Amino acid sequence: MKKIGLMGCGTVADYGHIPVLQSTDGLELHAVFEPNPERLRQMQEKHGIALGFTDEKAFFESGIDAISITSPAPCHLANIRSACKYGKHVLCEKPLGMSVEECTEIIELAKKANVMLFTGFDYRFSPASLKIYELIREGAIGELKSLRLIYIWNCHGKGSFDENGKWVENERRKGRMLEGGPMVDCGVHQIDLARFWTGSEVVSWSEAGAWVDEYEAPDHMYLHMEHANGAHSMVEMSYSYCHTCQNPINLFTYDLIGTKGIIRYDRGAKLFEMRxxxxxxxxxxxxxxxFKALYVHYRDALEQGGSELLPTGVDGLMAVKISRQAVDRLMANRH
Ligand SMILES: NC(=O)c1ccc[n+]([C@@H]2O[C@H](COP(=O)([O-])OP(=O)(O)OC[C@H]3O[C@@H](n4cnc5c(N)ncnc54)[C@H](O)[C@@H]3O)[C@@H](O)[C@H]2O)c1
Structure with missing residues (x-):
């Protein structure tokens, strides 16, 4: 049984990581760390977690084997620095860090401390993603030439009116926009899938963006990537598709085009097919x-000392490098 400590008891920990950690064979959610005492109390009560800490030292010395980081992106470097100090293996939510420099430092810290470092790109482990991976490797659609990955939505909306009729901005969406917007926050999953499915590194990329909303980062973005094997991937991401609408809709699709066929996945139509x-x-x-399959692979990696499918620190770094550079170039060249 591997004892896991979780850092950051927020939204994704609440609906994803904690329930899965508590129900995966071979793993035990041993302790949680959360700097907000009220939030810590609520989450311990809700999920029946015996050990909870606002003190990092006490958390790391509570008997954990490894950690899972579900804090906001700006905290990842500090959390991982502490994990390395205490020699604990790390599974960290995406994005791995706020910049290429941060991600590089994170990878160096893990290497020096001799701890395993994985990035939590859970989309890799959906049944559809693993099936696509298998079909491509079997040659079912021939040589994969082109990918089109789209996720356009409103990131829970611009805001709403409270009970007193006062307009309240959605702080979650605002925070994500200030951290770089949809390509940095969500698009890293799609960038990772493109690298995972093609099995080929991205060698160059270009981008275009639209500012539907009023933030510094573009809130609707297009990214075009060229892979070393000649395949091309297009990623379209938005946090402003219906951001002020009463009846929002979203679009989430994968299209893969090979020399002998195509694969389509469409969340809205609940469709997954190959022609x-x-x-x-x-x-x-x-x-x-x-999240379940992500943690099954994390457990196996902890038991076996490595993993073939779990995204590494370098996978985390590449997604940040591509998305961050694309967003930074757009912000610098905005007319
Ligand atoms: N893989 C996915 O599908 C997915 C989905 C949502 C969010 N995420 C990622 O998960 C991370 C957390 O997102 P969220 O939406 O749960 O955020 P959140 O703001 O809801 O929760 C973060 C929690 O971390 C706590 N925290 C603050 N500083 C901390 C620190 N220094 N150390 C530890 N904890 C700290 C906060 O008090 C809060 O309780 C982000 O990196 C986000 O991009 C991933």
């Missing part, structure tokens, strides 16, 4: 997130 020279094949639809 090739042998016919039309439909597969079970399942949502993109899969």
């Amino acid at each position: 090739n020279d042998k016919g039309l094949f439909t597969f079970d639809y399942s949502p993109e997130k899969n």
